[in-house]
Amino acid sequence: DTAVSQTPKYLVTQMGNDKSIKCEQNLGHDTMYWYKQDSKKFLKIMFSYNNKELIINETVPNRFSPKSPDKAHLNLHINSLELGDSAVYFCASSQDRPWGRLTDTQYFGPGTRLTVL
Amino acid sequence: GESVGLHLPTLSVQEGDNSIINCAYSNSASDYFIWYKQESGKGPQFIIDIRSNMDKRQGQRVTVLLNKTVKHLSLQIAATQPGDSAVYFCAENISGSRLTFGEGTQLTVNP
Numbered sequence: 151d152t153a154v155s156q157t158p159k160y161l162v163t164q165m166g167n168d169k170s171i172k173c174e175q176n177l178g179h180d181t182m183y184w185y186k187q188d189s190k191k192f193l194k195i196m197f198s199y200n201n202k203e204l205i206i207n208e209t210v211p212n213r214f215s216p217k218s219p220d221k222a223h224l225n226l227h228i229n230s231l232e233l234g235d236s237a238v239y240f241c242a243s244s245q246d247r248p249w250g251r252l253t254d255t256q257y258f259g260p261g262t263r264l265t266v267l
Numbered sequence: 268g269e270s271v272g273l274h275l276p277t278l279s280v281q282e283g284d285n286s287i288i289n290c291a292y293s294n295s296a297s298d299y300f301i302w303y304k305q306e307s308g309k310g311p312q313f314i315i316d317i318r319s320n321m322d323k324r325q326g327q328r329v330t331v332l333l334n335k336t337v338k339h340l341s342l343q344i345a346a347t348q349p350g351d352s353a354v355y356f357c358a359e360n361i362s363g364s365r366l367t368f369g370e371g372t373q374l375t376v377n378p
Contacts, residue, residue, distance in 0.1 A: 154310075191354055193311070193368040206365055240310050255301065256366060258310030 153177050154259035156241050162265045163231055171226045171262045173241030181205075182224035183242040183256065184216060193240070199224050228264075236266045279375045286344040288372045290357030295338060297359035301366070302331060302342045306353045314342070314355075344374075352376045 154175045163169055175182060183206075184196040197216045198206035204216065213229040224241060241259040280286050292300070298319040303311035317324045317331045317340075324331050330343040340357050357369040 191305075191371045193356065193371075195365050198365065242310075255313050255316060257313065258303075260310050261308075 154241055154243055154257050156239075156259040156262050158262060159260060160263050160265075162267065164267055165231055165233060167231050168227070168229045169231060169264070170228070171239055171241075171264075173224045173226070173259055175222055175241075175243040175257070175259075177243055177245075177257060179243035179245050179257075180221060181244045181246065182218065182221070183244075184224065184226050185240040185242060185258075187238040187240060187261070189237070197224075197226075231264075231266045233266050236264055238263050276370060277373045277375065279377060280347050282347060282349060282376055282378050284347055286342075286347045286351070286374060286376075288342045288344075288355050288357075288374065290340040290342075290369050290372075292338050292340055292357065292359045292369070293367075294359060294361060295335070296361050299360040300331070300333060300340050301358045301360075302329075302340075303356045303358060303368075304351075304353045305356065305371070311356060347374075347376050349376045349378055 157172045161169060181198060181200045183198045185193050186196055187193050196208055196210050199218045201221050202218045215227045217225045228235060238261045240261045242256040244256045301316040302314040304314050305311045315324060315326045315329050315331050317333050322333055328345045332341045342355060344351055352375050354371045354373050356371045358366045360366045
């Protein structure tokens with residue numbers, strides 16, 4: 151059984167298009183995250199949601215909009231895609247809120263490789 | 268084989284040797300540290316963690332050492348196997364904040 155799943159695994163699209171990446175976790179976790187991994191493998195957090203509430207919003211262009219219909223899902227919608235958006239996007243989840251006490255281990259999905267042409 | 272801080276992003280070892288991957292973290296207030304392994308085409312996978320009230324923690328074939336004085340973290344892998352080939356990330360966390368990942372070290376195990 152897949153704990154954190156993402157779809158699609160690969161996404162190739164033209165500049166200017168709008169696309170969405172979906173994420174689901176079946177771990178019963180309260181907190182979900184989106185990370186961007188660049189070509190040098192550097193992982194940077196973009197967003198975090200706890201029980202459908204946005205709690206971390208890094209400096210990310212407002213073309214990126216996360217949506218959490220319920221605590222098991224965190225989707226990422228990207229408008230007007232640009233070449234620089236090409237990267238691997240990872241969804242992750244953890245049990246607890248990322249503040250108040252030590253953060254629990256984050257479990258990552260398999261990633262979505264986005265290529266903008 | 269051993270990597271030195273984050274200035275040597277690659278480490279190549281022979282199968283059966285021990286590997287040491289080093290990480291210099293940035294924030295002296297960090298109190299939780301995790302090592303992740305990322306195989307090609309996959310997401311990061313939790314290996315082992317350590318809280319700041321500990322100096323050492325052991326898992327199966329892996330040991331994490333924490334030196335808070337010099338803000339240094341290391342991952343030791345015993346009897347390295349080809350399946351250990353991956354990129355290894357250290358991550359630090361301050362209670363009440365987000366996880367910050369290091370640069371990553373590519374470990375290559377030669378048969």
